[in-house]
Amino acid sequence: MARPGRRSERSAALPGPVIAAVTPQRKGAIRRNLLKWYRANARDLPWRRTRDPYAVWLSEILLQQTRVDQGLPYYERFLKQFPNVKSLARADEHAVLKTWEGLGYYSRARNLHKAARVVVNESGGAFPSDAAGWQALPGIGRYTAGAIASIVYGERVPVLDGNVIRVLTRLFDIGDCSDAPSVRERLWGLADELVPNSDPGDFNQAMMELGASVCAPRNPSCDECPLMNVCEARKAGTQLSRPVRAAKKPVPHKEMVLGAVVKNGRVLIARRPSSGLLGGLWELPGGEVSAGESHAKTLRRCMKDATGIHVKVGGLVASVDHAYSHFKVTLNVYQCDYVSGDATAHEHDEIKWMTRARLEEFAFPKAHHKFLHLL
Numbered sequence: 001m002a003r004p005g006r007r008s009e010r011s012a013a014l015p016g017p018v019i020a021a022v023t024p025q026r027k028g029a030i031r032r033n034l035l036k037w038y039r040a041n042a043r044d045l046p047w048r049r050t051r052d053p054y055a056v057w058l059s060e061i062l063l064q065q066t067r068v069d070q071g072l073p074y075y076e077r078f079l080k081q082f083p084n085v086k087s088l089a090r091a092d093e094h095a096v097l098k099t100w101e102g103l104g105y106y107s108r109a110r111n112l113h114k115a116a117r118v119v120v121n122e123s124g125g126a127f128p129s130d131a132a133g134w135q136a137l138p139g140i141g142r143y144t145a146g147a148i149a150s151i152v153y154g155e156r157v158p159v160l161d162g163n164v165i166r167v168l169t170r171l172f173d174i175g176d177c178s179d180a181p182s183v184r185e186r187l188w189g190l191a192d193e194l195v196p197n198s199d200p201g202d203f204n205q206a207m208m209e210l211g212a213s214v215c216a217p218r219n220p221s222c223d224e225c226p227l228m229n230v231c232e233a234r235k236a237g238t239q240l241s242r243p244v245r246a247a248k249k250p251v252p253h254k255e256m257v258l259g260a261v262v263k264n265g266r267v268l269i270a271r272r273p274s275s276g277l278l279g280g281l282w283e284l285p286g287g288e289v290s291a292g293e294s295h296a297k298t299l300r301r302c303m304k305d306a307t308g309i310h311v312k313v314g315g316l317v318a319s320v321d322h323a324y325s326h327f328k329v330t331l332n333v334y335q336c337d338y339v340s341g342d343a344t345a346h347e348h349d350e351i352k353w354m355t356r357a358r359l360e361e362f363a364f365p366k367a368h369h370k371f372l373h374l375l
């Protein structure tokens with residue numbers, strides 16, 4: 001799985017805004033002060049007590065879009081249910097998604113599952129031994145590969161996530177837009193330059209921990225920072241305007257209608273296609289309201305298109321708002337009476353009539369948990 005040469009390609013000189021070279025003295029001070037601070041202040045977290053690649057990999061995937069306090073119970077539950085890569089590879093996707101239910105960004109769980117199958121089927125359960133090998137697995141990018149390889153194997157590779165970007169742009173007072181690809185490459189280069197030969201994993205975790213705690217986005221605690229004497233933004237008073245980010249696009253809003261269709265005491269549920277948003281999760285069928293179309297008309301149309309059944313739309317059960325990373329949605333859930341037709345999955349991978357009592361066996365999106373108890 002190893003792909004020799006990737007690191008040298010990445011380290012090659014790239015065009016982009018100039019970032020001051022790091023003098024050996026400054027580099028030494030950053031490394032020493034940061035590692036000393038980390039060893040005295042690092043939070044005691046379960047994935048920091050192990051060098052098991054599987055557990056470290058799981059923690060890195062979990063923490064990509066999730067706060068530590070939210071991720072902790074999922075980490076423990078996931079390891080209990082799938083204690084090693086072989087048990088994860090053997091599991092069916094439904095069980096994996098059920099364990100991930102409520103955490104969001106479900107492609108993380110689907111990719112963990114796919115990658116476990118690659119590791120077991122192609123390498124007999126042996127994990128890649130370097131960052132390039134990890135990066136070849138589904139769902140593992142440069143950041144995750146660097147984190148796992150430096151923490152587990154002591155490989156001298158950098159990491160660059162939102163926390164590290166904030167620390168670096170402040171330490172070096174970088175006023176160029178950190179979302180620009182050329183600046184991002186320079187930041188990778190800078191991170192690469194700073195990471196030491198010894199304890200690269202601790203150094204990388206220290207950078208992330210500093211960004212997550214002391215060098216906070218709105219309220220950096222510069223007076224308590226181990227890097228206060230080498231931080232250019234602190235000297236210039238520009239901390240709060242670093243990093244410079246691209247202007248955010250307005251977030252679109254969607255109006256959706258969903259039907260709680262009941263037939264013989266059972267509710268109709270459907271499984272979303274495995275790829276794409278909320279892939280593999282179950283939901284009440286429905287669709288997006290078009291401009292000028294009433295909720296009832298939309299629901300009758302969407303039910304027919306998605307499931308082939310005709311319904312009589314009844315009262316509103318709930319109206320809930322939910323925010324995804326790229327859009328916001330209002331879900332209007334209506335009680336519906338089944339009228340005619342055979343339920344068939346036209347737009348889903350699977351469709352079922354299910355008793356209310358058994359709904360909890362299925363993995364639903366977080367937004368559905370805001371109203372499922374009302375059915």
Ligand code: SF4
Binds near residue numbers: 216225234
């Ligand atoms: S001195 Fe302040 S701005 Fe600079 S790295 Fe430390 S916390 Fe961040």
